[in-house]
Amino acid sequence: MKKIKLTYFVLVFLLILNTNVYAKEVLREEFSPGATRVSHDVNYQNKKVRVEVIELDLNNPYLNLKVIAGDGKYTQRATVSSMAKRTNAEALVNADYFNMILQGAPDNASIIDGRLVSSPSVYTDRHTLGITSDNRAIIDTTYFEGKVVAANNASYPIDGLNRSYYWYDGTGEYSHENKIQVYNDFWASASRGEKKNSEVLVNSDGTVEAISQGKNFNFPVPDGKQILQVDGQALNFINANVKVGDKIKVDYKITPDYNFKFMVGGHALLVNNGQAVKYTKDINVLGGRRARTAAGISADGKKIYLAAAEGRTSRSAGLTLGELSDFMISIGCNKAVNLDGGGSTAMVLKELGSPERTRVINPEKNSAERKVVSGIGIFNTAPVTGVPKGIKFKGPDSIVVGESALYTVVGAWDENLHPVDTSSWTYQYNSSNPESASFFESYLLGLTPGSITATLSASNGLTATKEITVKGFDEIVKLNAKVDKKRISDGETLNVTTEATLKDGRTVVLSPKVLSYSLDGFVGNFDENGNLVITSTADLYKANINVSVGDKTTSTTIYDASAKVIEMTIDKKQYSINSEKQKMDTAPFIKDSRTLVPVRFVAEAIGAQVEWNEEEQLVKITNGENILTLKIGENSYNLNGKDLEMDTQSIIKDSRTFIPIRFVAEALGLNVEYNDSTRTVTLIDIK
Numbered sequence: 001m002k003k004i005k006l007t008y009f010v011l012v013f014l015l016i017l018n019t020n021v022y023a024k025e026v027l028r029e030e031f032s033p034g035a036t037r038v039s040h041d042v043n044y045q046n047k048k049v050r051v052e053v054i055e056l057d058l059n060n061p062y063l064n065l066k067v068i069a070g071d072g073k074y075t076q077r078a079t080v081s082s083m084a085k086r087t088n089a090e091a092l093v094n095a096d097y098f099n100m101i102l103q104g105a106p107d108n109a110s111i112i113d114g115r116l117v118s119s120p121s122v123y124t125d126r127h128t129l130g131i132t133s134d135n136r137a138i139i140d141t142t143y144f145e146g147k148v149v150a151a152n153n154a155s156y157p158i159d160g161l162n163r164s165y166y167w168y169d170g171t172g173e174y175s176h177e178n179k180i181q182v183y184n185d186f187w188a189s190a191s192r193g194e195k196k197n198s199e200v201l202v203n204s205d206g207t208v209e210a211i212s213q214g215k216n217f218n219f220p221v222p223d224g225k226q227i228l229q230v231d232g233q234a235l236n237f238i239n240a241n242v243k244v245g246d247k248i249k250v251d252y253k254i255t256p257d258y259n260f261k262f263m264v265g266g267h268a269l270l271v272n273n274g275q276a277v278k279y280t281k282d283i284n285v286l287g288g289r290r291a292r293t294a295a296g297i298s299a300d301g302k303k304i305y306l307a308a309a310e311g312r313t314s315r316s317a318g319l320t321l322g323e324l325s326d327f328m329i330s331i332g333c334n335k336a337v338n339l340d341g342g343g344s345t346a347m348v349l350k351e352l353g354s355p356e357r358t359r360v361i362n363p364e365k366n367s368a369e370r371k372v373v374s375g376i377g378i379f380n381t382a383p384v385t386g387v388p389k390g391i392k393f394k395g396p397d398s399i400v401v402g403e404s405a406l407y408t409v410v411g412a413w414d415e416n417l418h419p420v421d422t423s424s425w426t427y428q429y430n431s432s433n434p435e436s437a438s439f440f441e442s443y444l445l446g447l448t449p450g451s452i453t454a455t456l457s458a459s460n461g462l463t464a465t466k467e468i469t470v471k472g473f474d475e476i477v478k479l480n481a482k483v484d485k486k487r488i489s490d491g492e493t494l495n496v497t498t499e500a501t502l503k504d505g506r507t508v509v510l511s512p513k514v515l516s517y518s519l520d521g522f523v524g525n526f527d528e529n530g531n532l533v534i535t536s537t538a539d540l541y542k543a544n545i546n547v548s549v550g551d552k553t554t555s556t557t558i559y560d561a562s563a564k565v566i567e568m569t570i571d572k573k574q575y576s577i578n579s580e581k582q583k584m585d586t587a588p589f590i591k592d593s594r595t596l597v598p599v600r601f602v603a604e605a606i607g608a609q610v611e612w613n614e615e616e617q618l619v620k621i622t623n624g625e626n627i628l629t630l631k632i633g634e635n636s637y638n639l640n641g642k643d644l645e646m647d648t649q650s651i652i653k654d655s656r657t658f659i660p661i662r663f664v665a666e667a668l669g670l671n672v673e674y675n676d677s678t679r680t681v682t683l684i685d686i687k
């Protein structure tokens with residue numbers, strides 16, 4: 001046994017080494033009987049990827065998997081979230097491929113509660129995931145066969161069940177030419193297959209109720225009945241052997257038949273016998289780095305692994321098909337099949353104890369969820385006891401000194417992992433080391449570097465703990481101080497908020513308890529909550545508020561109330577005049593390291609007059625005693641009759657005149673400030 005384990009470890013190590021992979025399991029939690037969520041942070045070729053896996057133990061009698069069809073039937077597409085909500089699933093992930101421009105049916109076979117509701121298309125290298133009646137998972141190629149037997153015993157083969165039209169792989173045959181296609185009441189739409197084909201309506205005992213020649217019936221398949229769509233030789237068979245009132249047999253099945261109770265379709269294999277399978281099918285369409293969904297099974301068929309990799313979002317780049325194969329092997333799959341990915345990939349689940357579902361894998365580019373044809377739903381069939389057994393709370397695993405983080409109760413659960421109502425409960429949080437971090441109600445404030453154990457105590461006696469690390473000021477990359485108002489008079493109070501950008505990319509607000517403040521210019525005092533009371537502006541028009549923590553310092557400028565303060569942000573149309581929000585119809589931008597702004601909005605903001613000479617392409621700005629004239633496309637300008645030069649030019653863009661703000665503003669007697677971190681241009685007009 002030790003030798004086998006060692007060999008497996010070396011194999012996994014070599015796989016990781018050869019593919020430049022870093023994988024970290026960041027969460028493992030059983031959220032429903034037999035269903036465990038395992039979150040992975042993976043790094044392939046220096047691309048960060050979030051992969052969520054649901055491990056399913058088919059030995060658990062309370063675990064039930066079910067294929068969920070859109071809004072209840074095929075052709076009724078729905079999002080993963082809406083399917084989960086409609087069926088009250090504990091978790092749900094998207095499943096089979098489908099043609100997005102047609103009615104909305106899966107490409108492959110599907111079985112729901114033992115009933116075959118779609119047949120496989122005649123495609124090569126397509127596989128299905130099935131579960132037998134004795135709870136054994138199988139990934140295999142599935143085939144379809146069937147026939148219609150007339151009252152005179154003449155027969156004709158059935159090509160498919162609930163199929164949109166398509167063309168065979170290999171031969172290129174059209175699926176609805178010279179064929180019988182069967183549609184049952186699981187096909188919801190009145191639109192079926194080929195609209196020019198003839199149709200036969202058959203009731204539940206096989207009696208032919210009606211025949212429509214050369215066109216479809218104009219209604220959906222009635223409950224309990226079937227419609228045969230026929231063309232060419234198949235139509236000839238019907239015309240020669242079947243009439244209204246006849247009793248016929250419509251028989252079909254899939255092979256191999258292992259007495260499946262569940263089946264969902266997929267694409268090509270990713271893994272076979274524990275080895276990666278080179279992916280070649282439809283690679284021009286499916287290749288690249290994308291969001292992915294896959295299903296894998298263990299060698300004994302008693303475990304299923306449903307994996308979803310987020311793609312093309314800020315936190316997750318996605319996987320190539322080769323990387324997906326490697327990942328499925330790394331989590332223990334003996335065999336794995338690729339499911340529909342890209343914009344279809346999504347996964348939702350109920351966290352342990354929570355009555356609500358969380359989308360743990362987002363659609364590509366954080367777009368809206370795509371409506372898909374099917375999903376794999378996970379259900380908890382255990383009885384609800386209502387007796388609380390456990391409780392859970394969530395919040396950051398680490399904070400920095402000065403950060404105040406919120407911790408919230410996710411929920412509680414009974415012995416069968418069903419959520420328990422906690423609405424009447426009260427809670428208390430405690431820290432094992434208050435000198436390092438202390439709770440204020442449900443907020444934890446970091447005070448000194450170290451580690452703590454946070455304990456949640458519920459009023460009914462349940463408790464939960466969480467290990468939290470408090471990191472030091474060396475995690476801070478930069479500070480940014482903000483004030484609730486930029487203009488102030490003697491005796492007024494303003495609040496200073498300081499944000500820290502951390503090495504991990506987060507931005508957090510720091511508590512005044514860990515900050516140092518100073519004021520240059522005005523006279524005032526800071527209190528323990530970061531409020532600044534101005535006792536005197538000292539006849540100055542501005543002052544700097546300085547904030548520091550550790551070796552990091554930042555400052556922000558405030559102004560006397562008599563000043564007019566105009567703030568603009570690069571590439572944004574919103575701006576403000578004395579903190580009142582305004583909007584212009586075009587945005588400032590940077591060209592050749594110079595900031596250009598629309599002249600008319602600036603002039604109107606400071607009360608200046610603008611004149612435009614179309615013929616000479618001249619802009620004239622009058623602000624009090626200052627008269628400034630600029631010519632579009634030239635570096636020269638005239639200020640109060642004196643010709644001067646600047647190192648950039650005024651331009652026309654989007655039918656608007658843009659001026660280099662620093663030269664122009666200073667020429668008109670304005671003060672100009674630029675904050676590189678916020679990309680904000682501030683103009684101060686001192687009257």
